[in-house]
Amino acid sequence: MHAQIQFIAQLAEIDEQMDEFHQELGDLPGEVKDAEKKLRQKNSLVEETQTLLDELLDFRAKSGHMLEDLKTKEAKYAQQQFQVRNNREFDAITNEIENIRKERESINEKLRTSTIKEDNLRLILTQQQKDYEEVKSILDEKESQLKELSGSHSEEIRNLIHRRTELTTTIQPNILEEYERIRTFHTDAAVKVRRNCCSGCFSAVPPQKLVEMRTKLDLIFTCEHCGRILITDGM
Numbered sequence: 641m642h643a644q645i646q647f648i649a650q651l652a653e654i655d656e657q658m659d660e661f662h663q664e665l666g667d668l669p670g671e672v673k674d675a676e677k678k679l680r681q682k683n684s685l686v687e688e689t690q691t692l693l694d695e696l697l698d699f700r701a702k703s704g705h706m707l708e709d710l711k712t713k714e715a716k717y718a719q720q721q722f723q724v725r726n727n728r729e730f731d732a733i734t735n736e737i738e739n740i741r742k743e744r745e746s747i748n749e750k751l752r753t754s755t756i757k758e759d760n761l762r763l764i765l766t767q768q769q770k771d772y773e774e775v776k777s778i779l780d781e782k783e784s785q786l787k788e789l790s791g792s793h794s795e796e797i798r799n800l801i802h803r804r805t806e807l808t809t810t811i812q813p814n815i816l817e818e819y820e821r822i823r824t825f826h827t828d829a830a831v832k833v834r835r836n837c838c839s840g841c842f843s844a845v846p847p848q849k850l851v852e853m854r855t856k857l858d859l860i861f862t863c864e865h866c867g868r869i870l871i872t873d874g875m
């Protein structure tokens with residue numbers, strides 16, 4: 641005889657095992673996702689600082705050449721100053737020379753502060769790389785934990801899902817629906833009767849109901865106090 645209550649008892653057992661598995665995983669999948677996001681943020685900080693540092697070093701490498709060019713230009717203009725034909729031309733050249741000097745000054749100023757800037761950037765970069773490595777090792781650990789847990793249970797979980805799917809096709813739809821409805825507020829939707837009591841809320845089950853339960857196995861009886869489905873003792 642395949643009684644509906646027997647199927648429900650099996651279903652409750654499977655769900656309990658699946659719940660246990662999910663509890664074991666806990667927040668791990670979410671924590672992995674968070675750590676991945678954090679790692680991306682840390683990485684972009686490292687990249688930003690690295691870009692600033694590269695630009696600074698690039699400027700320094702090119703500055704000698706730039707200053708040399710400006711010097712040549714300035715000398716050329718200085719030479720031209722002796723060959724002007726009027727005041728307007730003289731003023732124009734003087735203006736050019738003034739601009740070149742300002743540019744040279746600005747490059748020299750940038751060069752003077754570049755060492756301190758470089759030191760600061762390197763300090764920041766070291767700290768940011770350290771932060772990145774810290775998050776990376778946390779992520780690695782969580783990922784391997786998750787992999788280990790999922791891996792060791794994957795066979796079991798596949799079996800449970802398979803058995804659950806089979807069961808749900810044998811259980812009457814209205815009974816399954818009732819079970820799922822109760823599951824939304826009691827994770828243990830179907831519980832055994834122990835010593836004539838509901839083992840979900842420990843309320844006594846009326847004797848008349850106990851008798852009916854043993855004889856009408858295709859009917860579903862629920863606890864009058866908590867609403868859980870009751871599974872006959874000794875099933």
Ligand SMILES: [Zn+2]
Nearest residue numbers: 838841863866
């Ligand atoms: Zn109860």
